[in-house]
Amino acid sequence: MGAGKARSKLQRKWEIYPGKNKFYCNGRCVSSPDLGGFLACFFLIIVTGGLFFALDCPYLAVNVNPVIPVIGGLLWIFILGCLFQTTFIDPGIIPRATLHEALEIDRLYQLENQQLQETNGTSYQAPRFKEVQIKGRSFKLSYCTTCQIYRPPRASHCSRCNNCVERFDHHCPMVGNCIGKRNYRYFYLFILSTATMCCYIIGCNVTVIVLRSKEMDVGEAFKKSAGSLIQAVICLGSLASVGGLACYHSMLVCKEMTTNEDIKGTYNDRKFKEAVNPYSRGNCVLNCLAVLCGPRHPSLIDRRGFVDPTDETPTMVDTNGARGLPGSHHV
Numbered sequence: 001m002g003a004g005k006a007r008s009k010l011q012r013k014w015e016i017y018p019g020k021n022k023f024y025c026n027g028r029c030v031s032s033p034d035l036g037g038f039l040a041c042f043f044l045i046i047v048t049g050g051l052f053f054a055l056d057c058p059y060l061a062v063n064v065n066p067v068i069p070v071i072g073g074l075l076w077i078f079i080l081g082c083l084f085q086t087t088f089i090d091p092g093i094i095p096r097a098t099l100h101e102a103l104e105i106d107r108l109y110q111l112e113n114q115q116l117q118e119t120n121g122t123s124y125q126a127p128r129f130k131e132v133q134i135k136g137r138s139f140k141l142s143y144c145t146t147c148q149i150y151r152p153p154r155a156s157h158c159s160r161c162n163n164c165v166e167r168f169d170h171h172c173p174m175v176g177n178c179i180g181k182r183n184y185r186y187f188y189l190f191i192l193s194t195a196t197m198c199c200y201i202i203g204c205n206v207t208v209i210v211l212r213s214k215e216m217d218v219g220e221a222f223k224k225s226a227g228s229l230i231q232a233v234i235c236l237g238s239l240a241s242v243g244g245l246a247c248y249h250s251m252l253v254c255k256e257m258t259t260n261e262d263i264k265g266t267y268n269d270r271k272f273k274e275a276v277n278p279y280s281r282g283n284c285v286l287n288c289l290a291v292l293c294g295p296r297h298p299s300l301i302d303r304r305g306f307v308d309p310t311d312e313t314p315t316m317v318d319t320n321g322a323r324g325l326p327g328s329h330h331v
């Protein structure tokens with residue numbers, strides 16, 4: 001066995017994975033290519049939390065209740081945990097078709113086209129979709145020309161990550177990942193807990209200023225609470241964006257709907273005839289339980305598996321992450 005073959009045997013699949021996602025810790029973690037938003041978010045949480053624990057908590061623990069820093073600390077750790085889960089787990093990436101699968105789909109498509117051309121006598125491009133029934137409602141599975149698969153219902157191709165994602169909600173530059181089937185609950189809990197933490201810190205800031213103004217002159221109290229004022233400004237700014245987002249996603253969770261479906265109006269009965277949402281469990285409590293407590297779905301991409309040297313797929317992947325198949329179209 002040659003040295004080259006032995007090396008390729010040790011190569012992990014994430015090292016040659018098509019698409020723009022970045023992998024870390026030998027394929028254990030995955031994110032979108034741009035982590036600028038995540039780093040800004042992380043920095044803001046660390047700075048605001050640091051100011052709160054260093055300036056307000058000691059005063060509040062002595063003058064109000066020692067539980068206040070404990071609640072703040074737990075909430076802060078929970079927010080960071082949710083942020084890391086959202087950013088660094090596989091959001092539900094759908095593996096691209098193997099060379100054999102892609103060729104088979106291409107062969108069937110060309111065969112179908114040939115028959116239609118013979119019947120009509122004209123060149124005809126059949127729409128590349130399949131139709132399926134879910135709870136009596138028909139859904140079109142569109143063909144992804146990059147991943148060369150028929151996308152499952154609710155999946156969509158993220159142009160930033162260049163991959164199809166299951167139950168695609170949206171691509172979030174703030175956390176630096178797609179929001180999909182596997183990380184939606186962490187994203188939702190992240191924005192919900194961040195909005196709660198902002199309210200909590202603002203409440204504590206106001207308490208500190210009010211208590212200090214009873215002890216001393218009001219001007220003096222504000223001067224002494226400059227750190228609290230900075231926190232309050234940061235938290236009010238964050239609350240303006242995260243608070244609205246938390247309310248919007250709470251509505252989506254209650255309806256068991258994705259942002260993508262809401263924007264497209266998939267279940268809007270004024271837009272479509274069969275507008276019933278087949279994924280809704282009937283009431284908002286069951287929908288919330290399903291989103292927050294449902295089983296965690298396994299990752300479909302075998303990131304840490306070893307590349308099979310006899311598999312032709314990796315060598316067929318070009319720099320854009322698409323295979324150069326004859327007759328295939330890329331977007």
Ligand SMILES: [Zn+2]
Nearest residue numbers: 144147157164
């Ligand atoms: Zn795709």
Ligand SMILES: [Zn+2]
Nearest residue numbers: 158161171178
């Ligand atoms: Zn994405």
